[in-house]
Amino acid sequence: MSTDDKVREVASRARTASHVLALATRATKDAALDRMAQALVDAGDAVLAANAEDVERAEAAGTPANVIDRLRLTSERIEGMAQGLRDVAALPDPVGEVLRGSTLANGLEMRQVRVPFGVVGMIYEARPNVTADAAGICLKSGNAVLLRGSSSARSSNTAIVDVLRSALAATGLPEDSVQLVPGDSHESVKALMRARGLVDVLIPRGGAGLIRSVVEESTVPVIETGVGNCHVYVDSSADLDQALEIVMNSKTHRTSVCNSAESLLVHADVADEFLPRVVEALQGAGVTVHGDERFAEYDDVVPATDDDHAAEFLSLDISAAVVDDVEAAIEHIRRFSSGHTDAVLARDQGVIRRFVASVDSAAVLVNASTRFTDGGEFGFGAEIGISTQKLHARGPMGLPEMTSSKFVVVGDGHVRG
Template structure:
C-alpha cells in the first residue's frame, strides 16, 4: 500500500480502527481522489435546503459610510446587497449538488445558449449601437461584440467544463496521527464568488459555468456597455438552472451599473467570499484598494517579447506579430517589443514591415527609429497596456538590460523570450517575475483554455491563493476532516 507522509510523529494508515471501514477508500492518500456522495454533504456543510432568497424589493437601505472592515448584514438593502444575499441563501443548493447534477445544469445552460441565440444577439445589437454612438474604440467594440460563432463557442465552453474533473471533495492529502485520528484535507467550494468585469459579455457565461462546476454561487456585475447582453445571457442561464431544480439566484446579476454598486459589492463582507475584478487598471485598482472582501487581483497585462541575440529571426517575427495582432484587446497581447542590439538591424526592418502591414502603430526609442520607420516613444509608453494595435519598441544592450526593463515596467502577467540559447532562456525564466514566462512562444498562450484548464475565470498576477490562469481548483478552498474513535485531548 502506498505510504502517506504527514507531520513528524504521524504515520501512514495501513489498517483502520474498528467501526471506521468507511475511511478505507480514502486514507492513506497519495493521489487525489473525490469523496463519495455521502461525504460530499459533510464537505459542503449543507444538510437542508436553503431558505428562499429574499426579493430585492423587500430589502431596506444600508448606509454607504460603513467602516470598510465592518461585515455587511444579510439583511442588505440595495439591489447589489439583495443580489448578494439571495446568492448566499441559494449557495448551499449548488454546494451540496452531485457532480452529475451540476453537469446536467451546465449542459442545460449550453443548450439554452444554442437554442436562443436570437435573444442574446438582439440584446447585443442594442449595446453595440450605444457603443458606436459614444465613440467607443474598435478594440473595445470587438470585446463587446457577440456573434453566432462566439455564442456557439461559449456554449461549447460550458460543455468542456462538464468534461473537467470536479474539484469538490478531492482529497489533497491524508494521514493517521499517533493517537489514531484520521486526518484528510479536502477541497470545498468557496461559497459566493463575485466578479466585476468590463465590456466582455462572454465572461458572464464563463464565470457562471466555472462557479457552478466548483460548487459556488456567483454574483456578476458587468459594465454598463454590456448590460443588455449580460442580462439576456444571465436570464438564459438562470432559466436553465431552474429547469434543473436549482434556485435561480445561484447565478446573480447586478443590473445597477453605477460605481457605487462596485463599492457596495467590495464591502459585502459576510455575503461575498471572494471578489475578482477583471478589466482595466482603473477598475482593478479601485476594487483592490477599497475592499473588505477578499480579492484576487487579475492584473493588467503589460506583456513583453524579448528577441535575444540567439533568436532564429523568422521565428521571432512570427511570434511578435502573433503576440500583438492575434487579438490586441486582451490582457495577454504583447505591448512592448525588446530587441537585442546585436540583431536589431537584421530583425527590425522586416518585423516592423510585417507589423505595420497588420495595422500596428509602432512607437520606438531613438535607436529603433534609426533602424525602421516608426513614431517616437515617450516614457509613458513603456508602462502602457494599449489593448489596441499599438506596440512600443526598444533596443536593449542584452539580456541583463531586457530583464531590468521588464522588472521596471512589467505587470507580472506574461513575458516571453525568443532565443535558441538555452542558457539565456534559463536565466530569463529564472529571473523574470511573472505569472507565466514563455520561451519561443507567443504571450497569447497564457489562457486557461490553451493551458488545458477549460474555461478560465481570469488571470491572477498576485501570489497568494492563485497565480496565472484561474480555473476550477482556484475557485475552491479546503477543510480538514478528522475522524476519531473517542479520542480526547486532556
C-alpha cells in the same frame, strides 16, 4: 431600500444558495449545465431581441464600433455560450478532490479537500458572453455567483440570467445560484466591494482602471486579473528567423488581448542585424514602433518615453529597446512588466535558465509566442480570467482555482497530551 441594502440582500440569498450548491453532486451540476446550454439555444430569439436593445442604446450614445462589436450577440455567439456550458459540464468536478492526506503519528487521519469558495462576485465589462461563462464555471465549482456586468449590456445580461435561472430551477438547484447585482450605478460596485463576510471573493475583469479601483477599494478579497504589458526579449543567441516570427505573432495575432506583446527588447550584439528586419516587418503590419535611440535610427520609429515602456497599448503599437545582455533585459522587465507574460527567445541554455529564474511573472515563455498564456491553450478547458497576483492563483485560472480547501481530521476520541 438603499443600493447597499439591495446588494446585501442578493448576497445573502446567494449565501443561502451556496449552502445547497456546496452539497450538489457532479451529476446534478452537469445536468443543470446541459439544461442551461439547451435553454440558451431555445431562448435565442429573446436573447437576441434583448441584445438589440443594448446595441441600439450604444449606437445612439455614439459608442465606438469595436465596443459595439464586443457587445453584439449573434446566433453563433449564443451557440458559443451554450457550447461553453457543455464544455464545463464535461470537465472534472474540482470539489471534493483530496489535495493531500496522511495518517498522523497519533492515528488521526488528516486530509485536505477542495471546497467551493461560497459566493463569488464578478465585475466585468461589455461582453455578454462572460455572463454565461462565469455562471457555468461558478456553478461547476459549487459557487453561487453575483454578476455585475456593464450597464451597456443590461438587457442582454438580464435576458441571459433569466434563462439560466429557469434552467437551474428546473434541475432542482436554487435559482439564486446565479444573480445579477441590482443597480447600474457605481454604487452597486461599491456595495459589492464592501460586502465582506457575504461575498468570499471578487474577480474584476476589464480595463486596467476598473481592476485597479477594485483592488484598492475592496474589503472583500480580490483576485486581480489580466493587465498585460508583455515583453519579448530577443537574445544574441536567438534564431533570428524564428524570433521574427514570434515577435510578429506576439504583437499582431490579436492586439486587444492581455497576452499580446507590448514591448520588445533586443540584445545589442544582434541589433544591427535584427532591428532593420523587425522594424520593417512590424511597420509593414501597421504597427507603430515606439523605440529607444537605437530603434529611432530607423524611419518612422517614434521616440519612446518611460510611459510607452510601461504601457499596455492593446493596439498596433509596441515599445522597443536595445539592451546590453540578459541581465539588462531582466532589469528592464522588472521595472516595466505588469507580471503577466514575458518571453525569452534564445538558444543559450544559460541565458534561458537565468531569464526563467529571474523574471517574476505569471508566465515565462521560452521560444514561443506570448499569445499562448491562456487557459484554453494550457488545456484547462475553461478560464475565468488570468490572475496577475501572487496570492491564491497566478496565470490562467480554471475550475480548481475557483475553490478553497479545508482540512478534515478524523479521530476516535483523540485529545492532545
